[in-house]
Each structure stands twice: as C-alpha cells, then as structure tokens.
Amino acid sequence: MNKLDLPSYLDQSDEVKARFDRLKQRPVILDIKEFTKIFETPTEDVVAVKDLNFKTYRREFVCVIGPSGCGKSTLIRTLAGLETKTSGQVLLDGEEIDGPGPERGMVFQGYTLFPWLSVKRNVMFGLEIAGHGKSPAEEEALQWIDLVGLSKFTNAYPHQLSGGMKQRVAIARALANKPRILLMDEPFGALDAQTRAKMQAYLLDIWRNIDVTIIFITHDLDEAVYLADRVLVLKAHPGEVQEIVEVPVPRPRSPEQFLSPEFLATKARLEELIHPPGDPDPELPGDHMNMMNMVPVNDEVDKVE
Amino acid sequence: MSAPSKIKRKFMQHQGVILAMFSFLIPLMIWSIVSYVPFVWHPKVKITVPGEVSYFSEGLLVDRDVFEREKSDVLAQGKTIPEGVPANPIYFPAPDEVATAFYTAFVTEPKRRNEKWLHESLWDSIQVIFWGFVISSIFGVPLGVLMGTYRVFSKLNEPFIEFFRYLPAPAFGALAVAILGIHQGPKIAIIFIGTFFQQVLVIANTTRKLDPMLVEAALTLGAKRTSLLFKVIIPGISINLYRDLRILLGWAWTYLIVAELIGSSSGITWFITQQARYKNFDNVYAAIMMIGIIGLFSDIILGWFGKRMFPWEQNKSLS
Structure with missing residues (x-):
C-alpha cells in the first residue's frame, strides 16, 4: 500500500x-x-x-x-x-x-469444552456448580445457547462441532455464570x-x-x-x-x-x-543465505517478481 | 459425513474384518501344513503293523531312525518287517484332534470322583480372576486417581508402590497359602498382588495425562476441589481408565496360571496339568485355547459396552 x-x-x-x-x-x-x-x-x-x-x-x-x-x-x-x-x-x-x-469467565485459545458433556450440559456446568437446580439451569443454558445461535446443536457433543461453534459454546458457557x-x-x-x-x-x-x-x-x-x-x-x-x-x-x-x-x-x-521501523526482527537473518542450501542449483529463484 | 468417506469407511471396515480373519487363518494354515503334509517335519513313525520287532505295538510312536534301524535288522534276519506312517510327536496334535477335543474335553468324565469336570474347572478360574481383579480395582482405581490428582498422595504412596511392583507376585505364594489357606483365597491374593500395584501406577499416570486446559477451564467456571474431582477429572479420564482396566484384565489372566498352582491346584490349570499327565495333549491345547477365547470374548464384550458408555468418543481407542 x-x-x-x-x-x-x-x-x-x-x-x-x-x-x-x-x-x-x-x-x-x-x-x-x-x-x-x-x-x-x-x-x-x-x-x-x-x-x-x-x-x-x-x-x-x-x-x-x-x-x-x-x-x-x-x-x-x-x-x-x-x-x-x-x-x-x-x-x-x-x-x-x-x-x-x-x-471472571475465561475463553481459551484451545478448545476446552468438556468432551463428555453435550453442548447443553457444557453450558450448564457452571450453573450446576453454583447450585442452581437442574431445570432452572437447563432453562438458562438453553437461552445462552440460543444467544450464540446453536439451538440446533443443544444435544450434540463437542466433537461434532466445528471450531467456530466450539468457541461459541465456550463463550456461552463462560457467560452463563454472569461474569x-x-x-x-x-x-x-x-x-x-x-x-x-x-x-x-x-x-x-x-x-x-x-x-x-x-x-x-x-x-x-x-x-x-x-x-x-x-x-x-x-x-x-x-x-x-x-x-x-x-x-x-x-x-x-x-x-x-x-x-x-x-x-x-x-x-x-x-x-x-x-x-x-528500523528494528528488523532479530530472529530472521536479513540475507537469505541459509535458503541457498535448500534449493537445487538449477532452480530459477529470482525472476518471480 | 459425506458419501464418499462413508463408502471408504465401509470399505476399510470390510478390509479390517478380512485382515482380522487372516490373522487367525495364517497360523492355522501353518499348523495344518505341519500336521497334514507327511514330508513336512513328522520326525516320528507311528507303527501300523508291528511285524516281528519285539517291542513294537500298534499305535506306538518311535523316532524315524529307530524305526529304520529295526526295520533293516528284521529284514536282515528274514522276519516280517514292521510298517508305519510318518507322524508328529504326541505333544503336537493336529487341528482336527484339538477341534474334537473342544467337545470331548467337556464330556470326558473325571478320572476320580472328587475331580472336577472341565466346565467346573473353567468356572473356578473365572471366579478367581473376577474376584482378584474386582478387589484390586476397588482399591486401585480410587488410589490411582487420587495419586494422579493430588501431589501429596502421589509422593506418599508412589515410592513404595514402585518398589513393590518389582516383587514378583508368585513369590508370595507360600505366604499367601500360610495366611489364607489352600483354596481360592491365596489364588485371589496372587492375582491381586500381580494386578494392584501396576494398576495404581497406570491409573495415576492416566489421570495425570488429562488435558490441564480442561481443569483450568473448570476452575474459571467455579469448580472447587470436590466438584473438580467428580465433575471434571473422573469423567475426563473415564475413557482411558476403562481402556486401562481392559488391558489390566489381560494381565490378570497371565497371573492366573501361576496363582492356580498355589496351594491345591485348581481351575483350568489343574485341568491342563492333569491332561498333560495323561498325555491328552489335544485336551491341553483345547484348554489353552479356551483361555484365549474367554479372554478375547470378554474383551470384545467390554469394548462393546465401552462404546455405549462413552458416546462422545469418536470410536477410536475403543473396540
């Protein structure tokens, strides 16, 4: 640019x-x-x-x-x-x-849904620990699942979800505790x-x-x-x-x-x-001499740009 | 799942079944070749006509060179020559003999009144294994989980258990008999000693391998000590725990034979030694195979239960 x-x-x-x-x-x-x-x-x-x-x-x-x-x-x-x-x-x-x-709810970079619990039970996890009864916890969990748009996957297990869905459940799970x-x-x-x-x-x-x-x-x-x-x-x-x-x-x-x-x-x-500016990354050498050994001698490497 | 991958998976399953069959068929084929092809091995001669060799009788097995020597001897003396067919040693029965023994072993009446039928012996063995393994698990599983979860438990118990597991379980045989009598007690104790110490260490290790991120996630959701243990750690390791138990059950079987020789010999081991004494080697092979079959089937059944108990597992490590 x-x-x-x-x-x-x-x-x-x-x-x-x-x-x-x-x-x-x-x-x-x-x-x-x-x-x-x-x-x-x-x-x-x-x-x-x-x-x-x-x-x-x-x-x-x-x-x-x-x-x-x-x-x-x-x-x-x-x-x-x-x-x-x-x-x-x-x-x-x-x-x-x-x-x-x-x-203080936390959403991690890696996937941290409990693989043995369904989406719903994952979201209910914190609520149950906080001592909410099973059915109020369930009702509330369903609302959070709805909020992240995963109502269709309430009973799915984490391994059935895509990466984005997993993180949405993780967000719902953290938010369900009202952090x-x-x-x-x-x-x-x-x-x-x-x-x-x-x-x-x-x-x-x-x-x-x-x-x-x-x-x-x-x-x-x-x-x-x-x-x-x-x-x-x-x-x-x-x-x-x-x-x-x-x-x-x-x-x-x-x-x-x-x-x-x-x-x-x-x-x-x-x-x-x-x-x-003017602070080259110290981890990368400026010349690419180390690449020389990685390409066959006859390769055309300098006419691309 | 898309259609092509479904087809591919079906194909792979199919292939898997065929390969599994071959894994049994190949050894069976080798066994059959050695048993039924007369010029393969067959170091003995089974006498069919004794001729005039004084000590030959019908059905006797002699070494091939002995047979040839005797034959040339009687030939030189002008007497009737013996006849015989190539045969394998008595300890190497053919597949069909062993197959028949699977049936006859069950219907062969015990030689003495106080001896047991085969099915009774087998049942004794299964009970010994069962109780040895169950008692070991009742103590081993909770201890292993605690050791894997809390450093204190691990530091307190692990050094001793590491030491104890190097003591061979059969070495406790005489002691077990002295304490527990000569019947089932000492046998169960040997299985227990053989299983328990390995079990604790294996399960502690499995517990430690639980993804720490799951524990951290649970902590940020408000889990405390007890809820963490019961709602995260135990369910989190349950699949691997179950698999460990299946493997350990296999180990328990290996201790069975030694255990049953302790005190008054009993169970399938008693049957095997007894039959070997009578030179019924077809029954011996049949009994050994029965142990294998019982082991394999109990494992298949446990695998089947595992699939139903852990629906979230993507049918990998189980089955």
Missing part, C-alpha cells in the same frame, strides 16, 4: 469523544496497580510483567496486543486467577483477586479467516446486548481495532505498558469500517508500536 494521507489516530470525532467521556464516567471495574510477575526457574528469575498499571471501565471492550514475551497471557491468566502475582494489586470491583472464580468480566485469550486464533470474521461480529453483538466487560488478547491488529474501545499495547522483556490507544472508530462497528481512515490510522499506529 502506498502512503495515504491518514488522519492522526488521536483525532476523534465529537461523537467518539463524547463516547469516551461517558465511558470514563463509568465505575472502574478492574484496577491493576504496579502488577509484577516473576517466574522463578532453576537457572534464573524471568520477569514476565513489570509494574503494569491499567484501569478498565464497566462494559468496556479492551484488546491487549504485544509481541511474544510481553506477558499478555500472564496478565490474563493472573486476572483469571490461574497464576498468582508476585507483587502489586489486581482489584476487581475493588476487591483483590484470589484464585479462579466464576465472576463481571470476560477474559478471552486469543479465542479465535485457531479459526480460519472467514469464521474468525463471523465470530468477531457475533462477539460484538453479544457484548452489545449484555452487561459484561471484555479483556481480549489477540495478535491480529485488525481484530484489535475492530473490536476494542481501547487497545492496551504491551512491550516485551519485561512486559510493560507501551501505550494505551483509544480507538477512534465509531460504534456500532461493521466490516466496512476496515478501510475507513480512522481504522487505518489506528492500525498503522499499532503496527508502528509492535514493529518499530
């Missing part, structure tokens, strides 16, 4: 600005203060996340991006209670997070592009209709801009906040906006933050 005259990603239309003002009026649901996580390995201590500060407002949609090693998975796993922090504070509704709990916050760790990472686009639309639709705050990890910049109110950009070694980007693309979002100036400007900014 040639250089276009893009507006600054900081320019917000009045409408968007007003929306962000309203958003920041809402109560803070998640408050992360000086969060640090150090993994102790036999040889050395690895600092995964260092002094991270971040606030999330109620019903906000936050995407987290960053290079590998920036601690985004550590962050979300700590929020879920699957890891413990080394120092700092992680507050949900003002209370310190202690271990996993149903008020305050929904944590999503690259939930669509394993899906093909078309399914992923559909899932994004589904997710926005669900989020619009229920009172839930979403923290969404992704490595797909389009996905981040398309979904998020704000994008938390982390940098690696150690994981720290690089910038918090307010997405100036108005809501409701639709796929047409992918080519709008605000969208492209925001994406360009994220690109810049993640892959700074």
Whole structure:
C-alpha cells in the first residue's frame, strides 16, 4: 500500500469523544496497580510483567496486543486467577483477586469444552456448580445457547462441532455464570479467516446486548481495532505498558469500517508500536543465505517478481 | 459425513474384518501344513503293523531312525518287517484332534470322583480372576486417581508402590497359602498382588495425562476441589481408565496360571496339568485355547459396552 494521507489516530470525532467521556464516567471495574510477575526457574528469575498499571471501565471492550514475551497471557491468566502475582494489586470491583472464580469467565485459545458433556450440559456446568437446580439451569443454558445461535446443536457433543461453534459454546458457557468480566485469550486464533470474521461480529453483538466487560488478547491488529474501545499495547522483556490507544472508530462497528481512515490510522499506529521501523526482527537473518542450501542449483529463484 | 468417506469407511471396515480373519487363518494354515503334509517335519513313525520287532505295538510312536534301524535288522534276519506312517510327536496334535477335543474335553468324565469336570474347572478360574481383579480395582482405581490428582498422595504412596511392583507376585505364594489357606483365597491374593500395584501406577499416570486446559477451564467456571474431582477429572479420564482396566484384565489372566498352582491346584490349570499327565495333549491345547477365547470374548464384550458408555468418543481407542 502506498502512503495515504491518514488522519492522526488521536483525532476523534465529537461523537467518539463524547463516547469516551461517558465511558470514563463509568465505575472502574478492574484496577491493576504496579502488577509484577516473576517466574522463578532453576537457572534464573524471568520477569514476565513489570509494574503494569491499567484501569478498565464497566462494559468496556479492551484488546491487549504485544509481541511474544510481553506477558499478555500472564496478565490474563493472573486476572483469571490461574497464576498468582508476585507483587502489586489486581482489584476487581475493588476487591483483590484470589484464585479462579466464576465472576471472571475465561475463553481459551484451545478448545476446552468438556468432551463428555453435550453442548447443553457444557453450558450448564457452571450453573450446576453454583447450585442452581437442574431445570432452572437447563432453562438458562438453553437461552445462552440460543444467544450464540446453536439451538440446533443443544444435544450434540463437542466433537461434532466445528471450531467456530466450539468457541461459541465456550463463550456461552463462560457467560452463563454472569461474569463481571470476560477474559478471552486469543479465542479465535485457531479459526480460519472467514469464521474468525463471523465470530468477531457475533462477539460484538453479544457484548452489545449484555452487561459484561471484555479483556481480549489477540495478535491480529485488525481484530484489535475492530473490536476494542481501547487497545492496551504491551512491550516485551519485561512486559510493560507501551501505550494505551483509544480507538477512534465509531460504534456500532461493521466490516466496512476496515478501510475507513480512522481504522487505518489506528492500525498503522499499532503496527508502528509492535514493529518499530528500523528494528528488523532479530530472529530472521536479513540475507537469505541459509535458503541457498535448500534449493537445487538449477532452480530459477529470482525472476518471480 | 459425506458419501464418499462413508463408502471408504465401509470399505476399510470390510478390509479390517478380512485382515482380522487372516490373522487367525495364517497360523492355522501353518499348523495344518505341519500336521497334514507327511514330508513336512513328522520326525516320528507311528507303527501300523508291528511285524516281528519285539517291542513294537500298534499305535506306538518311535523316532524315524529307530524305526529304520529295526526295520533293516528284521529284514536282515528274514522276519516280517514292521510298517508305519510318518507322524508328529504326541505333544503336537493336529487341528482336527484339538477341534474334537473342544467337545470331548467337556464330556470326558473325571478320572476320580472328587475331580472336577472341565466346565467346573473353567468356572473356578473365572471366579478367581473376577474376584482378584474386582478387589484390586476397588482399591486401585480410587488410589490411582487420587495419586494422579493430588501431589501429596502421589509422593506418599508412589515410592513404595514402585518398589513393590518389582516383587514378583508368585513369590508370595507360600505366604499367601500360610495366611489364607489352600483354596481360592491365596489364588485371589496372587492375582491381586500381580494386578494392584501396576494398576495404581497406570491409573495415576492416566489421570495425570488429562488435558490441564480442561481443569483450568473448570476452575474459571467455579469448580472447587470436590466438584473438580467428580465433575471434571473422573469423567475426563473415564475413557482411558476403562481402556486401562481392559488391558489390566489381560494381565490378570497371565497371573492366573501361576496363582492356580498355589496351594491345591485348581481351575483350568489343574485341568491342563492333569491332561498333560495323561498325555491328552489335544485336551491341553483345547484348554489353552479356551483361555484365549474367554479372554478375547470378554474383551470384545467390554469394548462393546465401552462404546455405549462413552458416546462422545469418536470410536477410536475403543473396540
């Protein structure tokens, strides 16, 4: 793509600005203060996340991006209670997070539906543990299954579903617990592009209709801009906040906006933050000398472009 | 599923059945060739006409060179020569003899009054296996699951069990008789010792192999200790647990023969040793095969039940 005259990603239309003002009026649901996580390995201590500060407002949609090693998975796993922090504070509704709990739902990248339970029983899982009776739990589960559009598959087992359907059930299962916050760790990472686009639309639709705050990890910049109110950009070694980007693309979002100036400007900014210009990837050698050994001498390799 | 893959699958199933048949037919064919083709092996001669060799009698089996020597001896002396046909040793009966024995073994009356019929012996064996395996599983399965789930249990028990499983179960035979008497007790105990320690370790290992993501997902859905164990870990490993038990049941059978020699010999082993003593080797083979057939069929039945018990499994590891 040639250089276009893009507006600054900081320019917000009045409408968007007003929306962000309203958003920041809402109560803070998640408050992360000086969060640090150090993994102790036999040889050395690895600092995964260092002094991270971040606030999330109620019903906000936050995407987290960053290079590998920036601690985004550590962050979300700590929020879920699957890891413990080394120092700092992680507050949900003002209370310190202690271990996993149903008020923080999580959707994983891998498929984590219970293979021995039908779709319905999977969605009922959290409700039954919370002590709901069987029939109210069932009734409620059916509503959630309906919400993710899988009513026809209520009694199917996970192995009979496609990847996208499995993740929809996983979302329904997490939401059935009525979590305050929904944590999503690259939930669509394993899906093909078309399914992923559909899932994004589904997710926005669900989020619009229920009172839930979403923290969404992704490595797909389009996905981040398309979904998020704000994008938390982390940098690696150690994981720290690089910038918090307010997405100036108005809501409701639709796929047409992918080519709008605000969208492209925001994406360009994220690109810049993640892959700074003049910083070649250290893992790839610039010359392709190592490829020389992989092609027969007589192959024509330099006339393609 | 699309039509072509359905057809392909049908074809593969068909092929599978044919191959399974051949896996039995090939050894049977080799056995038949060695038994029925006179110039293959047949190291003995079965006397049909004793001639004037003093110790020959009809039906006697002698080595081929002995027969030839005696024959040339009597020939030189001008007496009537013996006649005979090539035969295999008595411990190598032909397929048809063993096949007949499958029937005759059941109807052959015991030689002594207090001895048991074959079906009674078999039933004794099945009971010993059953109780040995059930008692082992009652303790082994829960312990294995706990050891696979909680580090404390594993650290507390595993070293001792690792040590104990190297002690050969039959070594406890004399001890078991001293403690439990000479009848079924010590036999069940040997099966128990042979199965239990392996069982605990195998099941602990299976439990550990449960996808940790499922456990994490359950935790984020609010599962706590007990609900995690009963609603996630146990159902999560149930298929593999069932498969482990099927394999372990096979091991239990291998301990049966030793177990039955302990104290007063009983069951199918008693029948086999008894028949071998009378040189009824066709009955011996038949009895050995019956063990195989009972084992195979019980496994097929368990596989069939497995398919119905675990409808979510995509008919892989079962059957």
